[in-house]
Amino acid sequence: MGQHTSSAAASKSPIQHSSRSLTLPIMLGLLVLTTIVMLILAMFKVAAFFDFHALGFQLLLIFLLIVNLNLLMVLFHQSPVATGQEKQSRRKFITLSSSYAKNSAMGGVRQKMTAGIAAVTKKRNPKSKNPIIPAGATDFAQYKQMCNVCQACVEACPTKVLRPSLSLENLMLPELNFNDNACLLDCVKCNEACPTGALRPLTAEEKTDIQIGYAVWLRENCIVIEGKECAACETACPNGSLQLIQSGRFRIPIINTGRCLGCGACQAACPASPLKAIFIEGHKSHRQS
Amino acid sequence: MSSTEIIKRRDFIKLLGAGTAAVSTAAYAQSGENAPAGLEALLSPSPKTEMTMRPDKTGKKVSLLGYGGMRWPTKQQEGRRGGPIDQEKVDELIDYAMKHGVNYYDTAPVYHGGQSERAMGKSLSRYSRKSYYIATKLSNFNPAQWDFDSSKEMYENSFEQLGVKYIDFYLLHSLGAGKEQFDNRFLKNGMLEFLISERKKGRIKRLGFSFHGDRESFLYALNQDVDWDFVQIQLNYFDWSQDADNRPGAAYMYNELDKRGIPIVVMEPLLGGRLANLNDKLLAELKQRDVDQSPAAWAFRFVGTQPRIMTALSGMTYMQHLEENIRTFSPLKPLTEDEQTFLQETATAMMKYPTVPCTACRYCMPCPFNVDIPANFAYLNKCIEAGAIPASRQSGNYAKLREAFLSNFDNSVPQKTQSLNCTECKHCVPLCPQHIKIPEQMKRINQLVENLKNNTL
Incomplete structure (x- = not known):
């Protein structure tokens, strides 16, 4: 972004203007075209195509986004002569946003590549692969189908661990997040609050028999490995499914996954910051013993 | 248009643009990390080739992990599990298993009160018949089924329920209650002879038996003039070297079959799930040796280490079990001798806790007095x-x-x-x-x- 390029761009402004007025109909045309393609696909119920995880769908979304962004740029910058300063800031914005996009898309790849070589130095993101949903929901597909996202359970939750999801595919669907608090074993407030039966009514005793997930320990995030003493997760566990064992120099937690209910007490108590060293991985369908 | 207005609007666009970019790319990156489709599928090699395969008698490849059809997910009834089989979930499980190289599917007419064969047949019929092996059994336990006609009816019914023209592995179900019962169930009624002729015709590809019982019954069945293609026995590190109540330890049966060159199908590799849920003391000992390995993986590796084992059956109800087991078997890492000794010690320690050796097979059910x-x-x-x-x-x-x-x-x-x-x-x-x-x-x-x-x- 030197002085040279910005002055060169300013001198070419008349040509740019004409190209911009051309861009508008092209972009509009592309937008209409992609919308029609999507409508046709929807009409023939090519359901797999609309699966958010399908690569084709993701590429199309990104394409649409680019078209839209360009369209917005063009629409809101109708003034024929733009000042150099303005151009520079716009260019900055574009480079900024594109480099951000590149970075986050590459994030997954880079993590994969380093996982084998530098597993100990690189911290891992304590994130459940499956969404964690309250006991009484049995399995995710059914829960998603029956829930009308009224948020009554979110309101009812006394520890505020039940929160509306922010992910695109499950937008507003209540999910459990144990970073700050745990789900209480004898509390069935969300089940009582649910008007649709997505969370069926449970007694507190029944709830203690349902495993919604299990704790996973991340060695690379744990402060014990840095030589500190800690037993927060063991102390927090309400049903003794987590114990500390001596492993070499360290006292590390091991989890009895057959007994762990996935209440999240260990995750909430974990002092590792900003990435927790223990987290709950949700079960795809809840286990009832 | 005043300049201040323009600036405001421009700020708004910046915000909007950055926002949408962040949301879409974050979602993109996330799906790349976790989702089965998308980036992940492109980056990681397909695990299909990694499943350990073992040969049957003719050298055909059978996956070392077999799917047991005794514990399918069931629909909820009055808030409890135990209703009819949940076909959608069965499909989902079988899809995942097929995708990762599991090709042995075991069932029996008595599983799930007769529903298991139908559910499995229905789900597998979506695949090419050559891509999987079906095993089912002649479960004529009841003396009322000992005559030729009812036993044959049970046999023919399996074809109908499964919707197949031939059965890859057919078993005489649960032998072991003495010579007399064997004679009554299979010899006096001419059923065994019939099954051998069916094998010649090709409706049964391989004939074998499953066994729970004493030494004498085992040798009696084994020494029949049948040319057994395979035998199914209970084998796990817990009862490998245990000879209790005249029940031979698994090691004895294994050696007898190994001598005769008969491939072995293993049932109860986890002893009805009890080897997956060890008590805290034993769990700690296992984890001390290897933090990342689950008790179930230890048990499966013990079974898979024995070379004559063709397939180890696991009745996986939940996707998480299936995923974990496929990881253990793709490919299977055999145990060292030291590790095998260690598991033997674990078994000895387990005997000190007087649990009931129930594997929840539910053969005892229904109870006439309604006891579960x-x-x-x-x-x-x-x-x-x-x-x-x-x-x-x-x-x-x-x-x-x-x-x-x-x-x-x-x-x-x-x-x-x-x-x-x-x-x-x-x-x-x-x-x-x-x-x-x-x-x-x-x-x-x-x-x-x-x-x-x-x-x-």
């Missing part, structure tokens, strides 16, 4: 393993444990189906393949409950 036998044992075992049964009134937190045991018992096992309803009619005793003295164990539970209730422990 496996549920009672499962509850007792769970409490023993968790150390949640007070030894006496003087023990540490007696009051708390007493309260928990009694109230959880009523929750886990509805009162109508509790051990208290057992009349010792002994209907279940000959049915149990583990030879558990069920009425005695029921009495043991009753005694415990009574002592706790009356504070007389």
Whole structure:
């Protein structure tokens, strides 16, 4: 972004203007075209195509986004002569946003590549692969189908661990997040609050028999490995499914996954910051013993 | 248009653009990390080629992990599991298994009260018939089914339920109750002869038997003039070298079959899931050796290490079990000798805890007096393993444990189906393949409950 390029761009402004007025109909045309393609696909119920995880769908979304962004740029910058300063800031914005996009898309790849070589130095993101949903929901597909996202359970939750999801595919669907608090074993407030039966009514005793997930320990995030003493997760566990064992120099937690209910007490108590060293991985369908 | 207005609007666009970019790319990156499709699928090699395969007698490749059809997910009835089989979930599980190289699918007419064959056949029919092997059994346990016609009907019915023209592996189901029963079930009625002729015709590709019983019955069945293509036995590190009540240890049966060059199908590699849920002390010992390995993986590796094993059956109800087991078997890392000795020691330690060796196969059910036998044992075992049964009134937190045991018992096992309803009619005793003295164990539970209730422990 030197002085040279910005002055060169300013001198070419008349040509740019004409190209911009051309861009508008092209972009509009592309937008209409992609919308029609999507409508046709929807009409023939090519359901797999609309699966958010399908690569084709993701590429199309990104394409649409680019078209839209360009369209917005063009629409809101109708003034024929733009000042150099303005151009520079716009260019900055574009480079900024594109480099951000590149970075986050590459994030997954880079993590994969380093996982084998530098597993100990690189911290891992304590994130459940499956969404964690309250006991009484049995399995995710059914829960998603029956829930009308009224948020009554979110309101009812006394520890505020039940929160509306922010992910695109499950937008507003209540999910459990144990970073700050745990789900209480004898509390069935969300089940009582649910008007649709997505969370069926449970007694507190029944709830203690349902495993919604299990704790996973991340060695690379744990402060014990840095030589500190800690037993927060063991102390927090309400049903003794987590114990500390001596492993070499360290006292590390091991989890009895057959007994762990996935209440999240260990995750909430974990002092590792900003990435927790223990987290709950949700079960795809809840286990009832 | 004033300049301030323009600036405001421009800021707004910046915000909007950055926002949408962030949301879409974040979602993109996330799906790349976690989702099965998308980036992940492109980056990681397909695990299909990694499943360990073992040859059958003719050299055809069978996956070392076999799918057992005894514990399919069922639909909820009145808030409890135990209703009809959930076909959608079965499809989902079988899809995942097929995708990752599992090609042996085992069922029987008696599983799930007769629903298992149909559900599995339906789900597998979506694949090419050559891409999987089906195993089913002749479960003519009841003396009323011992005549040729009813046994043949059961055999023909399996074809209909499964919707297949041939069966890859056909088993005489659960031998081991002596010569006399073998003769009655298969010889006197000419059923075995019939099955051998069916094998010649090609409707049965391989003939074998599954076995739970004593040494004598084992050799009697094995030495029949049949040319067995495979034999299914119970094998795991817990009963590898145990000879109890004239029941041969798995090692004995393994060696006999190995001598004869017969491929082995293993059932109960986890002893009905009990080797996957060890008590805290044993779990700690296992984890001390390898933090990242689960007890189930240890047990499967023990089974897979023996070279004559063709496939190890696991009745996986939940996707998480299937995923974990496929990881263990793709490919299987054999145990070292040192590790095998270590597991033997673990087995010895396990014997000190007097759990009931029930594998929840439900062959004993239904009970004429409505006792849910496996549920009672499962509850007792769970409490023993968790150390949640007070030894006496003087023990540490007696009051708390007493309260928990009694109230959880009523929750886990509805009162109508509790051990208290057992009349010792002994209907279940000959049915149990583990030879558990069920009425005695029921009495043991009753005694415990009574002592706790009356504070007389």
